[in-house]
Structure formats: C-alpha cells, structure tokens
Amino acid sequence: MRKRAKKMLRSLSLKPSYLPFKSIFHTSSLRSVVLNTRAFSSAVSPPSKAIVYETHGQPDVVTKLVNIPGAELKENDVCVKMLAAPINPSDINRIQGVYPVRPEPPAIGGYEGVGEVYSVGSAVTSFSPGDWVIPSPPSSGMWQTYVVKDQNVWHKVNKGVPMEYAATITVNPLTALLLLEDCITLNSGDAIVQNGATSMVGQCVIQLAKSRGIHSINIIRDRPGVDEVKERLKHLGADEVFTENELEVKNVKSLLGGIPEPALGFNCVGGKSASLVLKILRQGGTMVTYGGMSKKPVTVSTSSFIFKELSLRGFWLQNWLNTDKTEEGRRMIDRLLGLVQDEKLKYKMELTPFNDFNTALDKALGKHGSQPKQVIKF
Ligand SMILES: NC(=O)c1ccc[n+]([C@@H]2O[C@H](COP(=O)([O-])OP(=O)(O)OC[C@H]3O[C@@H](n4cnc5c(N)ncnc54)[C@H](OP(=O)(O)O)[C@@H]3O)[C@@H](O)[C@H]2O)c1
Structure with missing residues (x-):
C-alpha cells in the first residue's frame, strides 16, 4: 500500500x-x-x-x-x-x-x-x-x-x-527562437513562411524574424475580424498576411511582391494550411512541422518532392531540452525576457x-x- x-x-x-x-x-x-x-x-x-x-x-x-x-x-x-x-x-x-x-x-x-x-x-x-x-x-x-x-x-x-x-516565456517564445535559429541558417534579407501566424509561437516568429531583417509571409485561417488580425500582425512586423482562401490561386508567387521566395516554412496547423506553406516555399525549401492544430495530416504531392526537392522535418522543444540543453535554454529565456523588457517582444x-x-x-x-x-x- x-x-x-x-x-x-x-x-x-x-x-x-x-x-x-x-x-x-x-x-x-x-x-x-x-x-x-x-x-x-x-x-x-x-x-x-x-x-x-x-x-x-x-x-x-x-x-x-x-x-x-x-x-x-x-x-x-x-x-x-x-x-x-x-x-x-x-x-x-x-x-x-x-x-x-x-x-x-x-x-x-x-x-x-x-x-x-x-x-x-x-x-x-x-x-x-x-x-x-x-x-x-x-x-x-x-x-x-x-x-x-x-x-x-x-x-x-x-x-x-x-x-x-x-x-x-518558455514553451512558445523559446520554440519560435529555436525554429528561426536551429533549423537552417537564415541571413538578413531572407524570408520565412508560416501558418498559424496568430498563435503565440507565430507572433514571436514575426517579431524575432523582423529584428534580424528576415521577411515573414504569414498565413491565418479565415475567421471573423480578419482585417483587424492582419493589421495587428503587420504592426508586430509581418511583411505579408494572407488568409488560406486568399492563397487558393494558381500563381501564388505573384502575391509576394518584392519578398524573396522563402527557403524555410513553419507549420503548426497541418491539412490544407500545411500545403499552402509548401506552395510558397522555394525550390529545395524545408518545412518544419511543430504543431497540428487542425488535427489533419500533412500531405505532400509526389511532384513537389521530386521536382521541387522539398524537405520535411519536425521540431519538438521537449526533445531539444532533453539533449542536455538546460543551461543554453535558460540563457535563451533570459534573452527573450530581455526583449520583453525592452518592449521588442509582445503577444x-x-x-x-x-x-x-x-x-x-x-x-x-x-x-x-x-x-x-x-x-x-x-
Ligand atoms: N513542437 C513544439 O515543441 C511546440 C512548442 C510550442 C508550441 N507547439 C505547438 O504550436 C502550436 C501553437 O501553439 P501556441 O501556444 O502558440 O498557440 P495559441 O497561442 O494557443 O494559439 C492557437 C493557434 O491555433 C490556431 N487554431 C486553433 N484551432 C485551430 C484549428 N482547428 N485549425 C487551424 N488553426 C487552429 C489559432 O488560430 P486562430 O487565431 O485563428 O483561432 C491560433 O493561431 C500548437 O499546436 C502547439 O502545440 C509546439
């Protein structure tokens, strides 16, 4: 007993x-x-x-x-x-x-x-x-x-x-920081594309990218108050914000204006929304899946694997922390809290x-x- x-x-x-x-x-x-x-x-x-x-x-x-x-x-x-x-x-x-x-x-x-x-x-x-x-x-x-x-x-x-x-500060902002710093090397002037842009991770990605001169292309779901949401995300630093329906066009690249095609995409939704991230990625781009809010699977066409040479991978904060990263994680958290204090990170x-x-x-x-x-x- x-x-x-x-x-x-x-x-x-x-x-x-x-x-x-x-x-x-x-x-x-x-x-x-x-x-x-x-x-x-x-x-x-x-x-x-x-x-x-x-x-x-x-x-x-x-x-x-x-x-x-x-x-x-x-x-x-x-x-x-x-x-x-x-x-x-x-x-x-x-x-x-x-x-x-x-x-x-x-x-x-x-x-x-x-x-x-x-x-x-x-x-x-x-x-x-x-x-x-x-x-x-x-x-x-x-x-x-x-x-x-x-x-x-x-x-x-x-x-x-x-x-x-x-x-x-830990679960979501740290994930956003690691998505931007730990997946592929990004330089000022590069671009990323993400769905679930209204999520806490998404809001942090927008601001952390902006602070490094990285453009963000953001996908949100069609929902009431879309204009107000777009305005809010742009105020945080988003370059472009599209609803899923707005991206249901043949030539999606024409919507991006002067933003370079992104080599890196983040997916926390799955289903149709993940396919839109893939659609926007450039030749040889990588999509990192870190969430599945729609509970729908990620599907990739055979042709985009072969002809666009896309790569798919996942990210899980818990796995990253398990690899003896406690001290590094704490330093990154202090950095993020510093940004909050300087009013450079908000959500x-x-x-x-x-x-x-x-x-x-x-x-x-x-x-x-x-x-x-x-x-x-x-
Ligand atoms: N892999 C990791 O280590 C890791 C770490 C942190 C977070 N995550 C994951 O990242 C995702 C976001 O987390 P969060 O805490 O930042 O989110 P959050 O702030 O709680 O916001 C929820 C987000 O999900 C969207 N959403 C809710 N239901 C949906 C649906 N049925 N279909 C499509 N979108 C839907 C919301 O869109 P609306 O604004 O339109 O409602 C909003 O963008 C979650 O899946 C979470 O589990 C993963």
Whole structure:
C-alpha cells in the first residue's frame, strides 16, 4: 500500500507528504502513510488549491479544483507561491492523454508558469523568499497555488518583467527562437513562411524574424475580424498576411511582391494550411512541422518532392531540452525576457483569475471561437 500511495502522489508531482483531499484518495491506509511522513517533517508548505484530473479525457469534464494539504520540504526543495500559468495546447493534449510525454493521472495540470519563492529547504542557498522563478525546463503540476519542487527545477527571473510574460516565456517564445535559429541558417534579407501566424509561437516568429531583417509571409485561417488580425500582425512586423482562401490561386508567387521566395516554412496547423506553406516555399525549401492544430495530416504531392526537392522535418522543444540543453535554454529565456523588457517582444494574452479557471479553459478549448492565450492569475 505504501508503494501504491507513493506512486500516486509522485504522479501528481507531489511530495510523499501530500494528501489530496478525499475526492481523490479514499483509503485510510493512504492517509496513514501521509500522516506518518508528516509526523517527521520539519518545514511544511502551505495548503494548495490545484486543478487535478483523475483520468484522461475532455479537460472540461475531467478536471476539478482540489484542496491539497501542505507538503514537507526536503533540504533541496523550494516552495513557490504561483503567480500565473498559461493554458497551452499541449496542456490540453496531456489531459486528453494524447501527448507523448505526460504524467499519469491522477495529475495536476499545467507545465509552465511563474511564481514567487515562499520558503526554501535547509540546503538551498541560491534562492530566497520573494525571488521570482519559473520551472526550466518546464515541469508538470503548475496549475496550483503552491508548488514544491527540487531547486534544480527552478530558474530565477527578473521581477521587472510583467508576470504573464515570465509565465509564458518558455514553451512558445523559446520554440519560435529555436525554429528561426536551429533549423537552417537564415541571413538578413531572407524570408520565412508560416501558418498559424496568430498563435503565440507565430507572433514571436514575426517579431524575432523582423529584428534580424528576415521577411515573414504569414498565413491565418479565415475567421471573423480578419482585417483587424492582419493589421495587428503587420504592426508586430509581418511583411505579408494572407488568409488560406486568399492563397487558393494558381500563381501564388505573384502575391509576394518584392519578398524573396522563402527557403524555410513553419507549420503548426497541418491539412490544407500545411500545403499552402509548401506552395510558397522555394525550390529545395524545408518545412518544419511543430504543431497540428487542425488535427489533419500533412500531405505532400509526389511532384513537389521530386521536382521541387522539398524537405520535411519536425521540431519538438521537449526533445531539444532533453539533449542536455538546460543551461543554453535558460540563457535563451533570459534573452527573450530581455526583449520583453525592452518592449521588442509582445503577444496577446488574457489574464483570468484562478477562481474562473473553467472560463479560461472553455476559451482555450475554442468554445468561444478564436481567443487570446489564456493565462491563469493565482
Ligand atoms: N513542437 C513544439 O515543441 C511546440 C512548442 C510550442 C508550441 N507547439 C505547438 O504550436 C502550436 C501553437 O501553439 P501556441 O501556444 O502558440 O498557440 P495559441 O497561442 O494557443 O494559439 C492557437 C493557434 O491555433 C490556431 N487554431 C486553433 N484551432 C485551430 C484549428 N482547428 N485549425 C487551424 N488553426 C487552429 C489559432 O488560430 P486562430 O487565431 O485563428 O483561432 C491560433 O493561431 C500548437 O499546436 C502547439 O502545440 C509546439
């Protein structure tokens, strides 16, 4: 029973001293395991409120708010009072059980965020109460008011940055930076093409490309308010913004004006939208797929493989971070936060109080049409 209890608590990213309320665990044996552990604890974190899912499924059905008693702080632990955390598409996929790397339920949602150090274990010297920290690389269980994790998980960030940016800087902006810097060598004057340009990754790609003198050709889906969206993306630095329907023409190159044909394309949608990226790429170009928002496959004509010599590849941030890139990733995050502070990087977000989590979740699930990135404020 002790083994089972520890396994369940670990899967929630909780220390073995946590006992989620009876909505999750009912057995008295589990409670006694926790109480025995607590009896020896010296420092305990405050009780936490968490968004928990007990099984995989539709996030609006399987998630619920759960109260969790305080956790014992081990000597290397840091207790963080969460300030803000986003709802990303991959968070949804983890809860649905379709993301390749995910905690086993019962689990707490959320994978990135920012918080303030509340207390530290006896051996922790590099963090002090009041510091702002983010999990870096991202780590599960961020949708809760207090998170206790080993000090190695946390990266201190500048408190001068708005908290919603610190909360969201890793998963999407870091991906945008790596797409531009890690795929092929791009020089000032070159061009890229991307779909899903309204996404947080897309908005960052536009600005980071612009800052290097790289032109961006952007594809958005046909949706209400297209003109306003185009205006907004152009204001960020987009050279061209087209809807999918506008690109359904024979001579797509004629739409590009003086922009050189791009050698690199980014696809986070799939289906018809991915085919449009391929259509715009130049001879020998490469399309990097990093998302699949339409849930439709990428299809490539035989002729474009043979005669246009296109290359296809994928990118997954988690894979990149797994290759011992923690320190490099942290340096890149600091660079991105510097750009935010200098007002050279911005993206649309909506802050929603933790108490209204369900409203934010519904918006993130697309129940109310296109919405800005939902960020929970604790
Ligand atoms: N591979 C990686 O390492 C990695 C890292 C980060 C993100 N990603 C992926 O990148 C993508 C964007 O993430 P994000 O957080 O930046 O997005 P986001 O800010 O949450 O925005 C969602 C984007 O998806 C579009 N969209 C939603 N439903 C769609 C549908 N059914 N068909 C076509 N487009 C749809 C939205 O378009 P509208 O504005 O028109 O609604 C918007 O552009 C996601 O697929 C995510 O999983 C991958």
